Amino acid sequence: MARSARRRAPQRAPRTPVRPAAPAADGAVPARSAAPIARPQPRRRSPFAALARLQPRFVADIVAELRKVTWPSASDTRYLTMVVAIVAIAVGAILGAFDLLFGWIIEQLFF
Numbered sequence: 001m002a003r004s005a006r007r008r009a010p011q012r013a014p015r016t017p018v019r020p021a022a023p024a025a026d027g028a029v030p031a032r033s034a035a036p037i038a039r040p041q042p043r044r045r046s047p048f049a050a051l052a053r054l055q056p057r058f059v060a061d062i063v064a065e066l067r068k069v070t071w072p073s074a075s076d077t078r079y080l081t082m083v084v085a086i087v088a089i090a091v092g093a094i095l096g097a098f099d100l101l102f103g104w105i106i107e108q109l110f111f
Contacts (some may be wrong), residue, residue, distance in 0.1 A: 072080070
């Protein structure tokens with residue numbers, strides 16, 4: 001599409017509301033004034049207002065996700081705890097043996 005074909009429509013000035021004029025003393029309604037109506041400035045919200053608004057939904061989402069979890073049985077939990085303890089002890093023993101071995105090698109080489 002050519003640039004000339006992508007022209008925008010001309011921008012219009014925003015319309016401002018017109019304040020009605022008070023009636024004159026003789027009862028005749030004067031012509032409308034073009035003065036815009038003063039609008040109150042919106043209150044600035046605290047940055048924590050959005051957080052407070054989201055908190056109940058956040059908590060509800062957490063509860064909904066926790067209900068979807070398949071929890072292990074008590075026997076599965078005991079079994080897996082024992083597996084973790086045994087593996088941790090085995091890895092600790094292996095690393096301790098390597099530490100003693102490398103320490104002995106360093107003593108033999110430098111002392």
